[in-house]
Amino acid sequence: MNPLVSIIIPSYKRPVSLKRSIDSALNQTYKEIEVIVIDDNNEDDVFRKETIELMKEYSDNPKVHYLKHKFNKNGSAARNTGILYSKGDYIALLDDDDCFLPRKVEYQVDMLEGSINFDAVCCNYVKIYKKYIYKVSKIELKGEGVYTCELLSGKLDFAAGSTILVRKSVFQKIGLFDESFKRHQDWEFLIRFFRIGKLGFVDEVLTQIHSDGIRNYPNAENVKKVKLYLLEKFECDIHSLSIVCQENIMRFQWFETALLFLKEREFNQALYIFKNKIYLNKFIKITDILKIGGFLLSGFFPALKKIYCIFVGIIFYRKYKF
16 A cells, blocks of 8 residues: 655645645645645634635545644644644645646655655755746755755755655654744754755656745845854754855855845845855855845846746746646
């Protein structure tokens, strides 16, 4: 008998895209699944009412389970609710504005069932704006399956929220998602995962990441606090890595924060981080200038980002049709 896979979909303020996500889970070629939707909206708001109406479409489907929080807790809490309720041998995570391609679960289960080396497996993905694919991931995992350095230095970009399949036993060993993290919940979980487990990779595009719905854009000051919290919590893990890797991690984490301050026109904060957290006695790179320029343009002129997505999407259109 094939093992059961629990597909967990936390939902907050996105009832329209939620249907697309649920249908992609139900349309998997791998049929031993349960789909657990966790409604993380506040009890009496419009998004809760719209989600309840949507879920009536699935009320007769025994594979779909609908759970409701009384009030918004956060993505980690919603995932934990789903994991605790689940009955599967494997846990697949799916954000409520993303989609699985039909063979996603099948390919990943095959890899984990055929290997005792891996405790989780990820896949490639495409990013989509409207109908345009503007990014195709190119993940290259080389090593023993432990990628703490690559993850925290930005070299491992696999959108863990919708690409990963995990043995449920992993959560019994390391615990659930840390609900104190308002952002970077995936990173926090994965750093703990890499202490005891190894990550495999299916070299196929199996997930669609959509960026045309309601997005929860971060506030720079809040991101700064989360960065400090993350780096403090995993200080020992980071210090166990090479000096070069530690420098790359700090550079990547603080560069991301500085860009957000620039976007909010908090120039003093941004300059302080660039000077004291990133560069110190090192020179700025040409690639940094290009990143800063591109980020500022997309932040001050949002239409440019849409034009870029459409332009790149046209280039990819013939190669990637789903």
